[in-house]
Amino acid sequence: MAAVLKLGFIGGGEMGGALAHAMRKFRPLVSTSRNNRNLEIVRKCDIVFLCVRPRDIAAVAAQVKGELKEGQTLVSIAAGQSVAKLRRLFGRKARIVRVMPNLGVKAGLGMCAVAKTAAPSAGRVCELLSLCGKVAVIPEKDFDAFTAVAGSGPAYFAYMLAAMGRGGAKLGLKPADSARFALQTMLGTAKYLEASQASVDKFIDQVATPGGTTAAGQTALDESGRFAEIVEECLARCAARSKELGR
Secondary structure, eight states: SOOOEEEEEEEEEEHHHHHHHHHHOSSSSSSEOOOOHHHHHHHHHEEEEEOOGGGGHHHHHHHGGEEEEEEEEEEEOEEEEEEEHHHHHHSSSEEEEEEEEOHHHHHHHHEEEEEEOOOOOHHHHHHHHHTTEEEEEEEEEGHHIIIIISSHHHHHHHHHHHHHHHHHHHHHHHHHHHHHHHHHHHHHHHHHHHHOOOOHHHHHHHHSOOOOOHHEEEEEEEEHHHHHHHHHHHHHHHHHHHHHHHH
C-alpha cells in the first residue's frame, strides 16, 4: 500500500486485540481504544475498526457520529449488524465495510469475510486483513452462514480437540501428552488438506481403510447416525443467532 494509514480500534476484546496485534507487526501506526478514547480514535485515524459487541454498536455510533469525516472508513466486525443498519446508525459520511474475522488472525492464519460492496475502501481493508490470514469477499446475505462455519468455527474445532484430549487420557495417556498429540494431529490434518487440495471425503477414505483401526473408531461416530446432524444443528443455531442480533 502506497499511503501510510493510521488505523484505529474501538473495542479491546479478544477479536479487536487480535486484529490490532496482527496488524501492528506489519504497520507501526496502530491506535487502540481501551479507556473510552473513542472520539480520539475517530479524529486521528483513517480506518477505524469497530470491535465492539453488537449490543454496544448503537451507543458507539451516538458517541462518534458527529466526529466522522467524509470518506473515512469504518470496519465493523459486529455479528449480525448489516451495512444498511450501520449506515443508519453512523450516517453516510463514512464508508462502511462489514467484516467477519475469526481468532485465527492472532496466529496470522485467520479466515476473514468481507461483504461485497462498491465502496473503494473495501479493497484496502482486504489488503489489511490479508496480513492476518485468508480473505474472502462474499455477498452480505451469506454472512450468517459464514459466521457459523468460520467466525464461530474455532470454538467448535477446539471443542472436538478437547474431547480428543480427554479421550486419550482415559485410555492411559498423560493428559498433557494426549492434548499435545491431538493438537498436532489437528494441525497436520489441516496443513495436509490445504497443501494437497484433496477432498475431505477422499482423505477420510485414505485414512480409514476397511477393517483397520480408524474404521473401527469411525463406527462409533456413524452408528448413532447423529454426528453429522449434530454439527449441522450447531451451525444452524449459530447462524440463526447471528440473524437475531441484526434485528
